[in-house]
Amino acid sequence: MPGILIVEDEIAIAETLLFALQGEGFGARRVSLAQEALAALRTESIDMVILDVGLPDMSGFECCKALRRFSAVPVMFLTARAEEVDRVVGLEIGADDYVVKPFSPREVVARVRAILKRAGPVASRSTGEFDVDLARHSIRYLGQPLKLTALEFRLLQQFAGAPERVFSREELLAAVGAATDAGYERNVDTHIKSLRAKLREISPGAEPILTHRGFGYSYQPAGPDGPG
Numbered sequence: 001m002p003g004i005l006i007v008e009d010e011i012a013i014a015e016t017l018l019f020a021l022q023g024e025g026f027g028a029r030r031v032s033l034a035q036e037a038l039a040a041l042r043t044e045s046i047d048m049v050i051l052d053v054g055l056p057d058m059s060g061f062e063c064c065k066a067l068r069r070f071s072a073v074p075v076m077f078l079t080a081r082a083e084e085v086d087r088v089v090g091l092e093i094g095a096d097d098y099v100v101k102p103f104s105p106r107e108v109v110a111r112v113r114a115i116l117k118r119a120g121p122v123a124s125r126s127t128g129e130f131d132v133d134l135a136r137h138s139i140r141y142l143g144q145p146l147k148l149t150a151l152e153f154r155l156l157q158q159f160a161g162a163p164e165r166v167f168s169r170e171e172l173l174a175a176v177g178a179a180t181d182a183g184y185e186r187n188v189d190t191h192i193k194s195l196r197a198k199l200r201e202i203s204p205g206a207e208p209i210l211t212h213r214g215f216g217y218s219y220q221p222a223g224p225d226g227p228g
Helices: 011-023 034-043 060-067 084-092 105-119 150-161 169-176 185-202
Strands: 003-007 027-031 048-052 075-079 097-100 124-126 130-133 138-141 209-212 216-219
Touching (some): 003 011, 011 027, 011 105, 034 048, 048 060, 048 105, 060 075, 075 105, 097 105, 150 185, 169 185, 169 216
Parallel strands (some): 003 048, 048 075, 075 097
Antiparallel strands (some): 130 138, 209 216
């Protein structure tokens, strides 16, 4: 039974979500402060977070930034602000989805299911250079742990799962849970650049992520002589 943590200080909204999620078989509980959520995420097994942007002790954006320093658990933002810039900011700091109040509880449940399905089953697998641990939301490259944002984790997971396949920017957006009409496509290149920089910190001469101009990106595994 997936465990959902609701971080919401408005009791009526939190209870509506709890009722909807528990009625669909999810294990859900609620906290009202960002600091409570961060403490729980460090010690408990939680599969997804529903995070209000306007919390009393810190903004949901700041909470998500703090969370991403130690976890890649899926995050859905709740907010009263519908501006596109907010959605883009939320996705950039590691959110998986973005729901504007007032919302339909049934829609939220459907989105939760989609995010958890996209995240895949809890498992670990090795793809040669990369060891992907879905249980801990972590990836090791050449035996060394990578410090990844949630978006970088999902991008690299996508590449490692399909070596040599060329992914379009639209396919990569779908993999990280961003809508192609959300003004976010232009930022895929930025995340790829950041991901490459982190890989080079471990293997300076390696270029495992290739650019296919006009098409997209692919992961090219190292040859028998080593990375690069």
